[in-house]
Amino acid sequence: MFPLMRRAAVVIAAGVLLSGAALHGGAQASQTSVEESPSAQLATLREAASTSGKFIGTAIADHRLSDATYNGIAAREFSSVTAENAMKWDAIQPQRGTFNWAAPDRLMQFAQANSQQVYGHTLVWHSQMPGWLQNGNFSGTEMNQIMNTHISTVMGRYRGQINRWDVVNEAFNEDGSLRNSKWYQVLGRDYIANAFRAARAADPNAKLFINDYNTDGINAKSNGMYNLVRDLRAQGVPIDGVGFQSHxxxxQLPSDYQANLQRFADLGVEVVVTELDIRMRTPSDAAKLQRQSQQFAQVVQACLNVSRCSGVTVWGFSDRDSWVPGTFPGEGAALPYDDNYQPKPAYNGILTAFGGSPGGGDPGPGPGADCTAAYQVANRWNAGSVVEVRVTARQALNGWTATFALPAGESVTSSWNTQLTQSGTTVTARNVAHNATVPAGGTFSFGFQTNSGAVYSAPVVSLNGTACTAGTA
Incomplete structure (x- = not known):
């Protein structure tokens, strides 16, 4: 068994983020002198995320833990780790009553050595079942006993050491009905409530989650999830949180992503982005990577804007280890680091959205680092609106590209001081001759008119692939 690591608290005054270095907890809490600059203090993802009280996590592939480069990034950049496969049923109980603790124990040791939270994944799932379970002919009573024994054994081993557990994973069909899994076939819908009750008994202090994919926007599947969580909580079933995989x-980031997180949070549950990646048709190019950076930043910003959102986990951090190409041929480049463990624009998108400053421990590419953008709807009427955008760049620019998203269905009809194009909801604004050169600390501006007077929150504006801090006009 592993001793419980106590984490140091990070105190945030109301509305004011601490400027000191992020505390990583345990006996290894970092010491920062007052001479250090804010950029140095917030140069990693975990440092930046901690100032807002959120965690930034990654899935860990057990076979990569012998790689020093992989270990270094995972330890330095992330405050939470999730077992990619090591805690799934086929890996941890391959034969009935025989548990394989080697890989999960390695993850626990890694997390404790680096003062990281652990997110347990996953206890009850229709996929990656061992053959004895998938093909077994069990009565309802025996099936329920098998489930309860697995939950109590696995959670019991790590009791008090794992912060959150995906208790039930991917229980829904796309239409919002419950998936016809083996669990459902033998136990009916009660298997979900029974699993959560068993999990609470196994570790009363762990937060218990239900987790699924394609529930990121408001749709039939997320409505099914919403109704289930609402009803089970009303019955006293101990569901503490909902995980949104966000593959x-x-x-194609849903325009109602934040609103969806918020409606679940309004049920009184914690929400977490659990398996974030943003895939594209390969090969990637500069324009795609810039848009990807912006969309990573938008997901982070949505979590920041929902008080009950506790953090964001990316499903692995390097394209080398991504599940995407093997599942979606011709697609990939879905993560913040490339195949060579070098940061992509997406890294800076995440970092700056959390309030960090590129240029410290793990700088990402892109000359647009450290920018402030003011996005203002200057005039609005029933059939249109006029928008003004002002961007201040810390670094000197010789040419620039700014990207942001409009609500679905809203189109740009004209623009000024920019060459502006639109693809779906993504708008790309490029310099014209007279405003291509911007001195360090200088500001450029442009504007456009749209065909809609819809009211919406100001989007994240990215400069040359790096998300800018929101400013005022």
Whole structure:
């Protein structure tokens, strides 16, 4: 068994983020002198995320833990780790009553050595079942006993050491009905409530989650999830949180992503982005990577804007280890690091959305680092609106590209001081001759008119692939 690591608290005054270095917890809490600059203090993802009280996590592939480069990034950049496969049923109980603890124990040791939270994944799932379970002919009583024994054994081993557990994973069909899994076939819908009750008994202090994919926007599947969580909580079933996997496609981030997180949070549950990646048709190019950076930043910003959102986990951090190409041929480049463990624009998108400053421990590419953008709807009427955008760049620019998203269905009809194009909801604004050169600390501006007077929140504006901090006009 592993001793419980106590994490140091990070105190945030109301509305004011601490400027000191992020505390990583345990006996290894970092010491930061007052001479250090804010950029140095917030140069990693975990440092930046901690100032807002959120965690930034990654899935860990057990076979990569012998790689020093992989270990270094995972330890430095992330405050939470999730077992990619090591805690799934076929890996941890391959034969009935025989548990394989080697890989999960390695993850626990890694997390404790680096003062990281652990997100347990997953206890009850229709996929990756061992043959004895998938093909067994069990009565309802025996099936329920098998489930309860598995939950109590696995959670019991790590009791008090795992912060959150995906208790039930991917229980829904796309139409919002419950998936016809083996669990459902033998136990009916009660298997979900029974699993959560068993999990609470196994570790009363762990937060218990239900987790699924394609529930990121408001749709039939997320409505099914919403109704289930609402009803089970009303019955006293101990569901503490909902996980949104967020396996997204470039340029297809739902416009109601934040609103969806918020409606679940309004049920009184914690929400977490659990398996974030944003895939694209390969090969990638500069324009795609810029849009991907912006969309990673938008997901992070949505979590920041929902008080009950506790953090964001990316499903692995390097394209080398991504599940995407093997599942979606011709697609990939879905993660913040490339195949060579070098940061992509998406890294800076995440970092700056959390309030960090590129240029410290793990700088990403892109000359647009450290920018502030003011996005203002200057005039609005029933059939249109006029928008003004002002961007201030810390670094000197010789040519620029700014990207942002409009609500679905809203189109640009004209623009000024920019060459502006639109693809789906993504708008790309490029410099014209007279405003291509911008000095360090200088500001450029442009504007456009749209065909809709819809009211919406200001989007994240990215400069040359890096998300800018929101500013005022």
């Amino acid at each position: 997204l496609i470039l340029d």
